[in-house]
Amino acid sequence: MIWNTRFSTLALLLSVILVSYSSAEETVANDPQPRWWKGNIHTHTLWSDGNDFPEMIANWYRTHDYNFLALSDHNILSEGEKWMAMSTVLKRGGKDVVEKYQAQFGPDWVEIRGEPGTPKHEIRLQPLNEFRALLEEREKFIMVQGEEISGRFGSKPIHMNATNIKQVLQPVGGQSVVETINNNFRAVEEQAKSSGREILLHLNHPNFGYGVTAEEIAEVVSERFFEVYNGHPGIRHLGDDDHPSIERLWDIANTIRIAHLNSAPLYGMGTDDSHHYHGRGSSRNGRGWIMVHSKYLSPNHLLRAINQGDFYASSGVSLDEITMDEQSQTLSFKILAEEGVTYKTQFVGTLVDYDQTATVRTDKDGKPLAIAKKYSQDVGKILAEVDGLNPTYHLTGKELYVRAVVTSSKDHRDPSFKDQHQQAWTQPVGWEKHLDKKE
Ligand SMILES: [Zn+2]
Ligand SMILES: [Zn+2]
Numbered sequence: 100m101i102w103n104t105r106f107s108t109l110a111l112l113l114s115v116i117l118v119s120y121s122s123a124e125e126t127v128a129n130d131p132q133p134r135w136w137k138g139n140i141h142t143h144t145l146w147s148d149g150n151d152f153p154e155m156i157a158n159w160y161r162t163h164d165y166n167f168l169a170l171s172d173h174n175i176l177s178e179g180e181k182w183m184a185m186s187t188v189l190k191r192g193g194k195d196v197v198e199k200y201q202a203q204f205g206p207d208w209v210e211i212r213g214e215p216g217t218p219k220h221e222i223r224l225q226p227l228n229e230f231r232a233l234l235e236e237r238e239k240f241i242m243v244q245g246e247e248i249s250g251r252f253g254s255k256p257i258h259m260n261a262t263n264i265k266q267v268l269q270p271v272g273g274q275s276v277v278e279t280i281n282n283n284f285r286a287v288e289e290q291a292k293s294s295g296r297e298i299l300l301h302l303n304h305p306n307f308g309y310g311v312t313a314e315e316i317a318e319v320v321s322e323r324f325f326e327v328y329n330g331h332p333g334i335r336h337l338g339d340d341d342h343p344s345i346e347r348l349w350d351i352a353n354t355i356r357i358a359h360l361n362s363a364p365l366y367g368m369g370t371d372d373s374h375h376y377h378g379r380g381s382s383r384n385g386r387g388w389i390m391v392h393s394k395y396l397s398p399n400h401l402l403r404a405i406n407q408g409d410f411y412a413s414s415g416v417s418l419d420e421i422t423m424d425e426q427s428q429t430l431s432f433k434i435l436a437e438e439g440v441t442y443k444t445q446f447v448g449t450l451v452d453y454d455q456t457a458t459v460r461t462d463k464d465g466k467p468l469a470i471a472k473k474y475s476q477d478v479g480k481i482l483a484e485v486d487g488l489n490p491t492y493h494l495t496g497k498e499l500y501v502r503a504v505v506t507s508s509k510d511h512r513d514p515s516f517k518d519q520h521q522q523a524w525t526q527p528v529g530w531e532k533h534l535d536k537k538e
Contacts, residue, residue, distance in 0.1 A: 133409075135390045135419070136401065138167035140245055140262045141303065141329065141370035142384070145183060145224055147172035147247075150191045151376040152200050154230040159376065159384060161240045166396055169245030169262045170227065176246055176267045178228065182212070182221040193377050197222065204233070243398045247303065248287075252279045255310040258303040259322075260370075261287050263398045265294040276311055280319045288321075297402035301325060301368050306335035306345055313348040313471040317355035320362035324405070325349070327367030327412050327524050330386025332515040334372070341460055343471055346447075346504070350479025351471060354449040357499045357530050364500055364527045366405075369412030386515055387414045392421075408526045415512065415521025416442065416505045423528040428494040430501055430528055436488050441508040444490035446483040448501040448527075453477035500527035 143149035144156055153170055160168045170177055188196060201209050213219035231242045249258045250270025257279050261268065268286050273279035284300055291298040301324035305311040316325060327349055328336070338344040343351060353364035369387035376384060390411055393404040404410060411418055417435040424431070434442050454475035460468045482501060483492055492501060507521040 131394045133392050133394045133404075135392055136166040136396050137388055137390055138165055138169075138243075138401070139371050139373075139384075139388045140167075140169040140171065140243070140299075140301075140368070141247065141260055141326070141372045142168060142170050142245075143172055143247075143372070143374045143382075144170050144177065145188065145191070146170070146175055146177045146181065149374045149376070150193075150380065151196065152224065153177050153227065154225060154233060155200055155203060156373075156376055156384070157230070157234050157242060158203065161234050161236075163385060165388070166239065167241050167243055167398075167401060169243040169260075171245035171247040171260050171262070173247050173249040174267070174269055176227070176244060176264070177224065178226045178267075180226075181224045183224060184218060185211070185213075185215070185220040185222055186218075188222055193379070196377070238396055241396055241398070243401070248283055250279060250283065251310075252276045254308070256308045257283075257310055258307070259283055259287075260299075260301050260303055262299040262301075263296055263402055264298050265290060265296060276315045277318045280311070280315075280322060284319070284321050297399045297406070299324065299402045299405060303370075304329045304331065304334035304372065305348060306338060306342060307331075307333065309335070309342055309470065312469070313343060313351035314355065316348070316365065317352040317360065320356060320360055323363060323366055324368055325352075325365050326370055326372075328369040328387045328414050328522070329372045330370065330384075330414075330513075330515045331372040331374075331382045333381070336516045341468070341470055347479055348471065350447065350449065351474055353500055353527055353530075354453070354474075354478050357533050358449070358451075358453075358455075361534055363534065364530055366408055366410075366526045367412045367502075367524050369414060369524070383513055386511070386513055387412065389413070390417070408528075411526065412524040413522070414519070415509065416507050416523035418505070418523050418525070421525055428496070428529070429491060430494065430503065430525075431489065431491040432503070432525065434488045434490070434505060434523075437507075437509065441486065442488065442505055443508075444485050444487075444503055444505045445481050446485075446490075446492040446501050446503050447479055448482050448498045448529075449478050449480060450482075450497045451499060451533075452497070453480075453499075494529045498529050499533055500530040502527040 144153040210223035245262045248270050271282045273282045287300045356362040373384040374382040391401050391404050392409040393400045419433045421432040454477040456475050457472040503525045505523045511519040
């Protein structure tokens with residue numbers, strides 16, 4: 100009896116230990132369910148032309164429901180030792196920029212040297228490998244190293260974001276816009292191979308300086324990603340009389356790729372491209388992001404999910420259960436509704452037998468302009484428009500691709516273009532069967 104009691108007490112004790120041990124273990128799930136992770140992969144800091152310290156910016160994203168962030172400065176990584184003149188920092192970020200920084204991270208964190216009032220008065224920009232330890236938290240928030248490879252062809256800016264890059268890459272040139280993009284793409288691909296990590300290269304803001312036309316984007320078929328929404332107000336999201344809007348440009352490029360180049364379409368990213376963080380300036384944070392469906396919040400897993408198209412772009416609308424059912428050829432998803440808000444979904448695509456008329460734009464003397472041609476309204480046509488929270492589209496088999504764009508009745512919280520509403524963009528589907536038709 101005594102022995103038994105002792106034994107059962109011991110057993111109880113042991114089981115308590117085991118239970119507490121296993122519950123501690125369970126916090127690292129070995130087969131987690133995929134879930135949505137929110138992130139921005141286009142952000143500028145004082146390391147290039149942004150106006151706040153990198154860890155201040157990262158802390159803003161961390162405390163605003165983001166799960167991952169890539170700081171992507173122009174042709175530089177936040178690494179090594181970099182001191183900035185105090186006068187430059189104050190001029191750019193405002194008189195209280197250092198006070199705010201010290202208040203957030205503490206006086207011992209902030210490194211200042213030199214005599215105040217002299218050119219030697221400098222402040223150190225902390226490298227990513229140092230400050231990430233203050234911000235990262237498992238299954239909550241991670242930093243991914245990024246760079247905006249910022250080059251040009253002639254007067255045309257060609258900017259591409261490399262996410263999860265290991266070593267800085269300086270932009271490389273080429274004999275044309277297409278060659279320039281391809282050359283940079285190859286450099287990134289080589290680094291991905293030699294470093295053994297996923298690196299995502301996406302083409303930024305094609306309408307910025309009208310740098311890249313729809314036809315050129317179509318032609319660089321190795322590039323699979325571009326920004327369907329970039330929150331910088333200077334990137335000409337809506338185009339103009341001579342240039343297609345960013346969304347139309349997406350449809351033109353994807354139509355050319357699938358119908359004529361036997362190539363997969365581009366997927367659309369949403370980003371901030373933020374430079375200004377103090378409530379002044381026009382290029383602010385929090386306007387556009389991506390939601391990625393992945394089991395793990397880790398750089399490789401996020402990028403693999405993006406490569407498979409398991410993500411959507413958003414400027415305010417949240418989605419769930421995005422499904423392309425191959426059996427029934429149905430694209431469907433759920434809109435996570437906000438109270439008192441209504442949603443309109445447009446299913447956009449191009450049909451196999453579309454009107455292929457394309458007119459070259461000319462100047463007033465009839466000289467051809469090196470900008471996107473004018474295409475018929477069959478390209479990127481609205482195939483269906485539905486209200487409600489469970490939009491569904493049945494493919495007839497005639498679509499080269501279909502994508503959905505959801506527009507909320509609610510204004511964007513910080514518009515970057517006129518009359519902007521909150522939106523979400525899903526990736527094109529139904530295109531695979533049109534490739535390799537030659538066989
Ligand atoms: Zn740029
Ligand atoms: Zn940028």
